[in-house]
Structure formats: structure tokens, C-alpha cells
């Protein structure tokens with residue numbers, strides 16, 4: 001299964017014509033503007049044309065499971081991505097003689113080519129649900145805290161490819177869309193953390209809430225399993241400086257941004273091409289240089305308490 005995503009041009013604004021992908025599949029064609037995703041199930045022949053010229057995007061290929069909508073749990077009936085917003089193509093076919101038509105196929109991790117004299121797009125009608133589909137990410141209905149604390153990003157799962165272990169994803173496709181931040185008495189950006197999942201992130205447009213600098217649209221970051229990460233120093237200091245003031249508890253709207261994460265229980269191997277790429281950011285760690293502790297315990301050289309108890313917290317929670 002392939003998941004393909006386009007990025008928006010910078011700056012984020014409606015251009016005379018936003019660049020679209022024209023994706024032809026055995027089930028028909030899909031025009032895919034920036035901000036939409038496409039899922040092509042394993043085995044489908046497809047072609048990607050660029051009617052508006054060069055384009056960039058992100059692709060994830062998974063094996064052994066298919067994407068599905070996440071269980072909504074206590075959210076209940078409505079929220080996140082709705083089944084009705086996933087669109088599949090109408091059947092389309094071509095039957096002209098096409099000498100020398102080259103098919104590229106991936107098998108066992110290697111690419112093979114085959115030549116045939118007809119187009120693979122010769123399916124005149126189809127039915128069923130094993131089909132390509134696309135989804136406009138602006139249709140996503142985000143959920144989050146409405147009082148305090150920072151939710152796990154899985155709350156923003158668009159599609160999940162599960163493993164046999166309940167709650168453990170082969171791949172979650174998670175987005176960070178425009179939304180209101182309303183949490184009170186809370187450090188609102190993503191918390192500092194390390195966890196058992198590997199997190200590949202990309203930015204489609206705008207600025208990501210945890211990275212004031214350096215993470216640009218079209219770029220990507222990878223925090224593999226148990227690699228500590230979190231907001232850059234600039235974001236942290238800007239947030240901390242507002243804590244205690246009225247702004248920290250005022251609802252603010254995150255606008256003009258769309259980031260995403262491929263989150264997997266597997267550990268991705270980084271290919272040589274990526275490791276040797278001139279675009280690799282060898283200075284990435286510098287985004288955390290200068291991080292200071294703002295806790296008051298221990299400033300006089302003494303240690304803070306060895307344990308926390310519920311007495312240390314505000315009575316309200």
C-alpha cells in the first residue's frame with residue numbers, strides 16, 4: 001500500500017492554479033491537489049503525471065497490513081476522518097495499441113521492468129472496496145484537550161495500519177492541522193519525550209508548532225524509537241516566557257500550517273541515499289542547544305524532591 005502526499009507551495013496561498021498530480025490507476029483517474037493524500041493498495045498499476053510541472057511530496061510504503069480508519073473509542077460516532085470524505089475514482093480505460101509500454105514493478109524489494117503492447121489501464125468497470133482512494137486533509141475534524149494537558153498525537157490519526165497487537169501500529173498517519181489551542185496551565189507545544197514508536201515527520205506548509213526554525217515545508221525529520229526530542233530552544237523559551245501571563249491561557253489559533261507524522265512500531269533503516277544526501281541537516285541537534293531548566297528546585301545547589309506526590313500538584317486536578 002502506498003500513501004502519497006503533496007506539499008503546498010510556500011508561502012501558503014491560493015496560486016492561480018495549485019499544482020496537481022494526475023494519478024491514473026486501473027480503477028480510473030484522480031486529480032490530487034496539494035493538501036490531499038492518496039492510498040494505492042498493493043498490486044495496483046498506477047502512473048503519476050505532473051500536468052503543472054515538477055512537484056514534491058512524501059510517500060510511505062507498508063507491507064502486511066492495510067490502512068483503515070482508527071477506532072473512535074469514546075469519541076463515538078463523529079470526528080477525525082469521516083468515511084464519506086474518502087473518494088475513489090470512476091472507472092476509466094484506454095484500449096489503443098501502445099507498443100513498448102513499460103511497467104515498473106517492485107517485487108521482493110527490487111524493481112523490475114516488463115514491456116507490453118497495451119496499456120495496463122484497461123479495466124472498463126469495477127466494484128468492491130479494494131480500490132485506490134484520496135482524501136482532502138482539510139476535511140479532518142481534529143479533537144484535543146479542552147481544559148488542560150497535551151494529548152498523545154495519536155488523537156490526530158487519519159489512517160492507521162494496525163499490527164496484531166492491539167494499539168500498536170505498523171504505521172499511523174497522523175496530522176497536525178490548523179486548530180485552536182485552549183489548554184490552561186499547560187505547556188502547549190509538544191512535550192519533550194522519547195517513546196517506543198519511530199516518528200517520521202514532514203511539513204506540507206507553514207511552520208510546525210515545535211520548530212520555530214529549520215524545519216521547512218518539504219523537509220523531513222526522523223526521531224527513531226527512544227530518541228529524545230521536543231520543541232527547539234526558541235519555541236521552548238517563547239512558551240516559557242508567556243507562562244503565568246494572560247496569553248498562556250488565552251485560546252490561540254494555529255493557522256496556515258499542516259504537518260504530518262508517519263509513526264511506526266518498526267524501526268526504519270535510513271538508506272544510503274538519505275545518509276549521503278547533501279540536504280541532510282548535520283546540525284539538527286543545534287536546535288536544542290541552550291535549553292535551560294526553568295525549575296526552581298535545586299537552584300541553591302540542593303537536589304529537588306526525589307519523588308513527586310499528588311500533594312505537589314494543584315488541588316484542582
Ligand SMILES: O=C(O)Cc1cc(O)ccc1O
Pocket residue numbers: 151152153189190191193199210229230261
Ligand atoms: O515529536 C513530535 O513533534 C510529534 C509529536 C507531537 C505532539 O503534539 C506530541 C507528541 C509527539 O511525538
Ligand SMILES: [Fe+2]
Pocket residue numbers: 193199223229
Ligand atoms: Fe515525537
